[in-house]
Amino acid sequence: MTQTLTLGRFFRLSLLSLGALMFLAPYIFMVSTAGKDQSEIFSASLSLIPQHFAYMANFTKALTRVSMQNLLLNGVIVCGLILVLQVVVAVPCAYALAKLKFGAARFMMALVMLGLLVPIHATALPLYVAFDKLSLLNSYTALVAPFSISVFGIFLFLQFFRAMPDDLIHAARLDGMSEAGIVARVIVPNAWPAVTAFAIFSVVAHWNDLFWPLIVVTNQSYATPPLGLLFFRAAEAGDDYGALMAATLIITLPLVIAFLLAQKRFVEGITMTGLKG
Amino acid sequence: MSVFSLRDIRKSFNGNAILKGVSLEAEAGEFIALVGPSGCGKSTLLRIVAGLDHADSGEIRIGDREMSQLTAADRNIAMVFQSYALYPHLTAGQNIAVPLAMRKLTGMQRLPFIGSLLPGQRQVCADIQRQVQTMAVSLKIDHLLDRKPGQMSGGQRQRVALARAMVRNPSVFLMDEPLSNLDANLRVHARGEIVDLHRRAGVPTLYVTHDQSEALSMADRVAVMIGGNLLQLAAPQTIYDDPSHIEVARFIGQPRINLLPGKKDAHGIVQFGALRLASPSDAVSDASVTLGVRPEFVRLRAEGQGALAARVERLEFLGSEVIVFAKLAAIGETMLAKVIPGEVRGLVAGQAIGLDMDPAHVMLFAEDGRRLPATPVSAVLRETARG
Amino acid sequence: MADIALSFSAVETAGRREARTAWLLASPAILLMLLFIVLPTIAVIVLGFTDFELGYGSFRFVGLENYAELISDRTFRRSLWNTTVYTAIVTPVSIVLGLGIALLIESEPRGRDFFRTVYFLPVASLLVAMATVWQYLFHPSIGPLNTFLALLGISGPNWLGASSTVIYGLSIIGIWQSVGFNMVLFLAGLTAIPRELYSAAEVDGVKSSIDRFRLVTWPMLGPTTLFVTTISVINSVKVFETVKTLTEGGPNKASEVLLWTIYQEGFVFLRVGYASAMTVVFLAILVVLMVLQYRFLDRQVHYT
Numbered sequence: 001m002t003q004t005l006t007l008g009r010f011f012r013l014s015l016l017s018l019g020a021l022m023f024l025a026p027y028i029f030m031v032s033t034a035g036k037d038q039s040e041i042f043s044a045s046l047s048l049i050p051q052h053f054a055y056m057a058n059f060t061k062a063l064t065r066v067s068m069q070n071l072l073l074n075g076v077i078v079c080g081l082i083l084v085l086q087v088v089v090a091v092p093c094a095y096a097l098a099k100l101k102f103g104a105a106r107f108m109m110a111l112v113m114l115g116l117l118v119p120i121h122a123t124a125l126p127l128y129v130a131f132d133k134l135s136l137l138n139s140y141t142a143l144v145a146p147f148s149i150s151v152f153g154i155f156l157f158l159q160f161f162r163a164m165p166d167d168l169i170h171a172a173r174l175d176g177m178s179e180a181g182i183v184a185r186v187i188v189p190n191a192w193p194a195v196t197a198f199a200i201f202s203v204v205a206h207w208n209d210l211f212w213p214l215i216v217v218t219n220q221s222y223a224t225p226p227l228g229l230l231f232f233r234a235a236e237a238g239d240d241y242g243a244l245m246a247a248t249l250i251i252t253l254p255l256v257i258a259f260l261l262a263q264k265r266f267v268e269g270i271t272m273t274g275l276k277g
Numbered sequence: 278m279s280v281f282s283l284r285d286i287r288k289s290f291n292g293n294a295i296l297k298g299v300s301l302e303a304e305a306g307e308f309i310a311l312v313g314p315s316g317c318g319k320s321t322l323l324r325i326v327a328g329l330d331h332a333d334s335g336e337i338r339i340g341d342r343e344m345s346q347l348t349a350a351d352r353n354i355a356m357v358f359q360s361y362a363l364y365p366h367l368t369a370g371q372n373i374a375v376p377l378a379m380r381k382l383t384g385m386q387r388l389p390f391i392g393s394l395l396p397g398q399r400q401v402c403a404d405i406q407r408q409v410q411t412m413a414v415s416l417k418i419d420h421l422l423d424r425k426p427g428q429m430s431g432g433q434r435q436r437v438a439l440a441r442a443m444v445r446n447p448s449v450f451l452m453d454e455p456l457s458n459l460d461a462n463l464r465v466h467a468r469g470e471i472v473d474l475h476r477r478a479g480v481p482t483l484y485v486t487h488d489q490s491e492a493l494s495m496a497d498r499v500a501v502m503i504g505g506n507l508l509q510l511a512a513p514q515t516i517y518d519d520p521s522h523i524e525v526a527r528f529i530g531q532p533r534i535n536l537l538p539g540k541k542d543a544h545g546i547v548q549f550g551a552l553r554l555a556s557p558s559d560a561v562s563d564a565s566v567t568l569g570v571r572p573e574f575v576r577l578r579a580e581g582q583g584a585l586a587a588r589v590e591r592l593e594f595l596g597s598e599v600i601v602f603a604k605l606a607a608i609g610e611t612m613l614a615k616v617i618p619g620e621v622r623g624l625v626a627g628q629a630i631g632l633d634m635d636p637a638h639v640m641l642f643a644e645d646g647r648r649l650p651a652t653p654v655s656a657v658l659r660e661t662a663r664g
Numbered sequence: 665m666a667d668i669a670l671s672f673s674a675v676e677t678a679g680r681r682e683a684r685t686a687w688l689l690a691s692p693a694i695l696l697m698l699l700f701i702v703l704p705t706i707a708v709i710v711l712g713f714t715d716f717e718l719g720y721g722s723f724r725f726v727g728l729e730n731y732a733e734l735i736s737d738r739t740f741r742r743s744l745w746n747t748t749v750y751t752a753i754v755t756p757v758s759i760v761l762g763l764g765i766a767l768l769i770e771s772e773p774r775g776r777d778f779f780r781t782v783y784f785l786p787v788a789s790l791l792v793a794m795a796t797v798w799q800y801l802f803h804p805s806i807g808p809l810n811t812f813l814a815l816l817g818i819s820g821p822n823w824l825g826a827s828s829t830v831i832y833g834l835s836i837i838g839i840w841q842s843v844g845f846n847m848v849l850f851l852a853g854l855t856a857i858p859r860e861l862y863s864a865a866e867v868d869g870v871k872s873s874i875d876r877f878r879l880v881t882w883p884m885l886g887p888t889t890l891f892v893t894t895i896s897v898i899n900s901v902k903v904f905e906t907v908k909t910l911t912e913g914g915p916n917k918a919s920e921v922l923l924w925t926i927y928q929e930g931f932v933f934l935r936v937g938y939a940s941a942m943t944v945v946f947l948a949i950l951v952v953l954m955v956l957q958y959r960f961l962d963r964q965v966h967y968t
Contacts (some may be wrong), residue, residue, distance in 0.1 A: 009772065011716050012768050012771065012772050013772060013774070013775070014763070015768060016768050016772065016775070016779050016936075019765060019783070020778075020779055020782040020783065022841075023782055023783055023786065023840065023844075024782055024785070025784065025801070026786075026794055026797045026798060026801060026840070027785070027786065027797075028756075029797060029800065029801060029808055030794075030797045033800060041806055043806075061806055069763065072727065072864070087713050088692075089692050089696060089780065090693060092689035092692070092693070093689060093692070093693035093694075094899075095689060096685070096686040096687075096689040096690040097686075097690065100683070100685060101681060101682055101683065101684035101686070102683040102686035102687060102690075104680065104686075104687070104690070105686075108690060108694065111694070111697050111701075111702070112697075113902070114701065114702070114705070115697055115701045117947075117950055117951065117954055118705055119950070120904065121700060121902060121923055121926070121943070121946065122697055122705065122708060122947050123700065123704035123705060123951075124702075124706075124712065124931075124941060124943075125707075125708055125931070125936055125939055125940050126703070126707035126711065126929050126940075127700070127704050127706040128931065128937060129718060130704075132718065144665075146700050147694035148700070149693060149697050149700055149701065149733075150698055151697065151701070154693060159782065163843075171897070176889060180689075181686040181691070183689065184690060189798075196872065204787075204788060207790065208790055208791055208792075209907075210791075210792055210904065210905045210909075211904055211905075211923070211927070214908065214927075215927075215931050218738050225790060225793075226790060226791070226792035226905070227794075228794070229790075229792050229796065229909075230792065230908070230909065233909070237748065241800050241803075241806075244796055244800070245796075245800065247793075247821070248793040248794070248796050248797055251790055251791045251793050251796065252754060252789050253795045255788055255789065256785065256788060256789055257682055257785075258788075259785070259788035261828040263777075264780050265787060266784070267780065267784060267848050324863070327863075327866075327867055328866070329863050329866060329867070348866070349863075349866040349867050350866060350867075350869045350870060350871045351871075353935075354867065356863070356864070356867045358860045358863065358864055359860070360858060360860050362860040362861050362863065362864035363864075364864075364879065364880065364883065365862065365884070365886070366881075366883040366886065367883075375865075375868045375869075375879065376867075376868040376869050378869055379869030379870055379875070380869045384872070384875065387875075387878075419965075441868070545741065572823065627712065651816070
């Protein structure tokens with residue numbers, strides 16, 4: 001009996017390890033190729049350890065052709081602005097919907113449901129026309145504004161607030177707090193788990209988003225990381241995979257490091273936002 | 278004749294001993310309640326009997342078969358879980374049919390569509406249907422068979438869980454706090470029903486509960502488990518009147534038993550206030566002992582009378598009786614007396630009173646918790662002592 | 665009398681004050697929702713009936729002309745078909761793999777965190793960047809994949825460069841990217857299954873792990889599976905990043921997918937009216953998927 005048990009475990013472990021290797025393969029080759037020079041890449045060998053260690057050359061190329069710092073900075077600014085706006089707008093609204101009686105609640109819920117259904121891809125055309133008319137293309141405003149409202153955020157916080165006991169709010173009212181005070185001093189501190197989960201979801205989504213930045217940004221100085229990488233690819237007409245992998249590595253690293261450092265939070269956040277969405 | 282027995286069951290998790298050698302024997306058709314505070318190991322014991330957990334050592338026998346190496350599926354033991362553990366996607370009828378289908382149909386026969394094409398499947402299914410129906414009628418849930426657990430009340434779910442457990446005539450019946458999810462009214466009603474079902478089925482039953490009134494009211498015998506040990510296994514009346522260990526005395530009884538410190542002298546006499554008890558034993562003299570007396574054997578006396586002087590702290594009115602909390606003047610312990618309301622007329626908190634203990638019902642416990650024999654030294658002596 | 669009237673109006677004003685606060689708190693959200701969701705959605709539907717092109721001052725309503733053109737537009741039909749094929753590959757495979765990995769990880773106490781991290785890593789990685797890596801892996805002559813296949817004596821295809829294989833190449837990337845997400849959701853679903861159900865199944869005579877899966881795990885995962893399926897389908901229909909980065913719809917329109925076609929028409933050729941009609945079709949697909957999900961949810965009665 002114990003024999004079959006270990007056999008089963010051995011089978012499971014090898015299956016998982018094999019799969020893991022396949023899932024990691026792109027990363028392994030990315031790191032490996034970033035250190036190879038052109039001739040070695042074109043020799044098409046499967047050897048993972050570079051012969052000449054061309055890391056310096058490749059990274060220098062990657063860092064000089066496109067301003068990586070600028071890209072990463074843009075990514076941080078755009079994602080940061082979006083997140084702050086989303087939370088500031090969504091939390092009070094979700095609180096009102098969850099805990100206050102008001103006539104428009106049903107209408108609001110309908111709006112939220114509609115919003116959950118409509119992705120940026122569907123609204124992009126009119127928004128693009130409008131931003132064009134307002135001469136706002138190639139600006140942080142164009143990158144951030146359409147995402148200032150996150151219906152998903154409202155939905156998530158709504159679920160979270162509904163589960164919060166009403167007595168908490170009654171007690172705060174009896175203590176003489178204003179509604180704004182309740183939101184700031186009672187609701188928000190207690191909503192941290194939901195806010196963290198939402199923050200992870202939002203940052204991952206917008207850091208990775210290509211569609212919208214591609215539409216509204218043509219000027220390199222406003223490019224976000226994915227867009228910047230596209231520019232870099234365009235600039236590297238040939239198959240300079242070494243430099244390309246170096247650039248890829250630089251641009252992938254921040255989010256991957258953030259994930260590795262806070263993976264528990266990440267997984268929890270994605271699970272929470274995933275299951276509730 | 279014992280139909281079911283456990284011998285020296287031991288289990289520890291991460292070095293913590295959960296069960297420290299539990300032995301138990303059940304007669305045919307006996308209802309045994311396992312009662313104890315939470316964390317005493319009673320649920321672990323039940324899971325070991327079911328085959329869901331495995332003991333580190335010990336023997337489980339049903340009839341004359343040793344069971345500890347068998348899986349749960351092979352033991353023919355039925356179990357009712359605290360949460361009922363009904364399959365939420367199946368109707369009540371399908372839930373009840375699961376144990377039958379698992380035993381009577383092969384894996385292939387249980388496949389949807391393909392299964393119904395296999396020879397013999399139809400016959401067995403009809404058989405199962407009939408058994409489910411009979412079971413449902415006898416538990417009065419035949420009108421619920423097409424409902425899913427989510428559409429039923431707690432009481433109905435509990436019956437479906439019972440039906441699922443009983444439908445295949447198990448050789449032992451295990452119940453893990455099956456009433457704890459019901460509201461108070463339903464719980465008392467369901468007690469009677471379970472006892473009744475048990476009488477009809479005649480299957481030995483092990484019933485885990487933390488509620489002593491459940492254990493005392495339902496079981497033929499009660500097993501009191503504390504700290505991983507089975508301290509006493511006896512009829513409810515014996516458990517209450519004649520606890521073999523101080524922990525049993527402390528755990529059983531509502532309101533709790535009065536426990537007072539005492540000393541035994543060289544002659545084996547224990548004196549407490551004016552009360553004298555003889556405890557003939559070979560124990561060392563001058564040993565510390567504990568006196569125990571249940572509140573209903575404590576009598577109220579006027580101030581200056583009775584064996585002990587005390588002061589009333591508060592009264593708890595319970596309808597047919599009143600609990601008097603009185604602080605003993607000599608040692609500062611609070612003693613409880615259970616009396617009829619007529620006796621406390623005019624009594625107020627802070628009033629000085631006297632207390633007597635019925636000497637025939639005072640128990641003695643040794644320092645290690647064992648029960649010691651005790652006989653009251655004659656009443657005359659007490660009278661003179663008072664005079 | 666007066667007292668009652670007084671308290672009545674007190675209640676009324678309290679209620680009104682609450683409603684006013686609620687409005688105040690919700691108004692930024694309402695305003696932004698109208699501005700960035702409702703208005704553009706209406707606009708896109710309206711634009712779908714016009715011949716609006718960016719750069720031209722005037723436009724006129726053309727009725728259903730755009731839609732008529734869509735029906736006969738071979739690129740658009742190709743695009744719908746490719747999106748369907750992509751979805752039909754990526755969704756089932758990534759769900760089955762996600763569930764399988766989740767079950768393996770759940771049943772194997774060792775290395776749980778490690779494996780979860782590894783499989784989830786692609787979800788947290790920049791897709792555009794990783795697509796570039798995949799382009800290298802898929803490279804017909806210098807790519808490790810074909811080099812490896814050559815070792816086995818197989819001459820690998822030109823994955824992303826041949827119209828017969830490009831959609832499969834993109835699908836592999838799509839699967840690689842979404843398995844971790846599905847796995848994490850399934851893991852959450854698995855931990856939410858009450859342990860007592862497994863105990864009950866064991867006592868009821870379930871011996872094999874297949875029976876246990878059939879009786880408890882699979883039915884209890886029902887809501888999770890439905891949700892994962894919906895999300896996976898929607899995400900597959902929205903495939904864009906890899907196409908833009910790697911193939912730009914080619915070769916020979918073999919990787920022309922819905923969002924790519926809309927992007928080309930609307931933002932490259934600037935035929936906003938026509939692209940809006942396509943967007944309406946895209947929206948309709950999403951609506952149908954949502955409706956299907958709710959239908960299924962309704963059928964799965966009363967899980968408690």
